[in-house]
Amino acid sequence: MFNRKTATSSMISFESVTKTYPGPSRSAADVVAVRDTSFTVDTGTITVLAGSSGCGKTTLLRMVNRMVAPTSGRVLINGDDIAHMNPVQLRRKIGYVMQHAGLLPHKTVAENIAVVPRLNGASRTEAKRSVDRMLDMVELPADMADRYPAELSGGQAQRVGVARALADEPRILLMDEPFGAVDPLVRTGLQQQLVDIQHELGTTMLFVTHDMSEALRLGHQIILLAEQGRIMQQDSPTKLVEQPANAFVEDFLGLNAVDKTLRTRTTEDGRTMIVDAHGRPAGFLEQA
Ligand SMILES: Nc1ncnc2c1ncn2[C@@H]1O[C@H](COP(=O)(O)OP(=O)(O)OP(=O)(O)O)[C@@H](O)[C@H]1O
Numbered sequence: 278m279f280n281r282k283t284a285t286s287s288m289i290s291f292e293s294v295t296k297t298y299p300g301p302s303r304s305a306a307d308v309v310a311v312r313d314t315s316f317t318v319d320t321g322t323i324t325v326l327a328g329s330s331g332c333g334k335t336t337l338l339r340m341v342n343r344m345v346a347p348t349s350g351r352v353l354i355n356g357d358d359i360a361h362m363n364p365v366q367l368r369r370k371i372g373y374v375m376q377h378a379g380l381l382p383h384k385t386v387a388e389n390i391a392v393v394p395r396l397n398g399a400s401r402t403e404a405k406r407s408v409d410r411m412l413d414m415v416e417l418p419a420d421m422a423d424r425y426p427a428e429l430s431g432g433q434a435q436r437v438g439v440a441r442a443l444a445d446e447p448r449i450l451l452m453d454e455p456f457g458a459v460d461p462l463v464r465t466g467l468q469q470q471l472v473d474i475q476h477e478l479g480t481t482m483l484f485v486t487h488d489m490s491e492a493l494r495l496g497h498q499i500i501l502l503a504e505q506g507r508i509m510q511q512d513s514p515t516k517l518v519e520q521p522a523n524a525f526v527e528d529f530l531g532l533n534a535v536d537k538t539l540r541t542r543t544t545e546d547g548r549t550m551i552v553d554a555h556g557r558p559a560g561f562l563e564q565a
């Protein structure tokens with residue numbers, strides 16, 4: 278499907294990025310969160326960063342909108358080093374769903390969603406239209422618009438976070454475990470919506486998750502990280518499942534666990550289905 282937006286390029290490149298945080302006290306050693314990591318996120322595709330807690334996923338994600346500055350190395354968008362871009366303007370062009378929704382507590386749901394469109398010059402009427410459209414998209418009732426974040430459940434707050442990040446149709450979307458607090462049924466629905474939105478808008482997405490079935494469902498490319506952002510495998514979901522590079526990847530996929538084995542199977546209509554050890558469908562692979 279062609280869309281006016283798919284023509285715009287928005288490739289993200291990480292070039293040998295390292296991030297060292299100061300230690301918790303003056304005598305404590307510095308923390309190396311990410312060491313010499315390089316990868317590329319192609320325009321209009323979803324790259325999933327997966328890996329255990331503390332391996333540097335959030336650090337890498339936040340380098341793209343300059344919430345974190347690399348200690349060394351570069352992050353480029355379409356070949357331009359973002360270190361030379363205005364951080365405020367950069368953030369207005371990049372949607373960001375924070376790990377814990379990150380809504381502004383003193384603004385209503387509608388005001389939260391309208392923040393970026395308003396900053397980018399949308400009129401009140403246009404912003405209102407975005408709010409309605411976005412609430413509908415994440416399947417929240419329109420009358421939730423006037424609530425405050427403290428009056429939402431965790432899953433509702435996360436959906437508002439997604440709505441806010443998408444409200445101005447950014448070319449790049451960063452998502453940090455956006456569905457962590459959403460129950461499995463709703464979660465599957467949101468994942469499907471995200472895939473649909475990504476198809477329609479051609480958004481370039483970097484998506485962080487712990488959940489391997491979510492990674493397999495969403496990613497055109499999956500990057501599995503070990504400690505300090507070390508890339509253990511960078512591949513399509515099919516390749517990852519069918520040819521895990523090493524024992525670390527197998528463990529992460531659960532291939533060594535008796536009851537968690539994942540396999541792929543081609544269905545009658547030619548789609549690739551992921552099934553567990555008991556042959557139960559666990560999802561479909563999205564074709565690039
Ligand atoms: N602001 C900070 N100051 C000091 N250390 C930090 C800071 N942010 C992260 N770290 C450390 O850097 C490492 C990577 O953290 P990061 O948040 O990137 O991991 P993560 O993969 O997102 O983890 P999780 O899955 O738990 O969210 C961890 O050891 C963490 O403790």
Ligand SMILES: [Mg+2]
Pocket residue numbers: 334335336376453
């Ligand atoms: Mg994190």
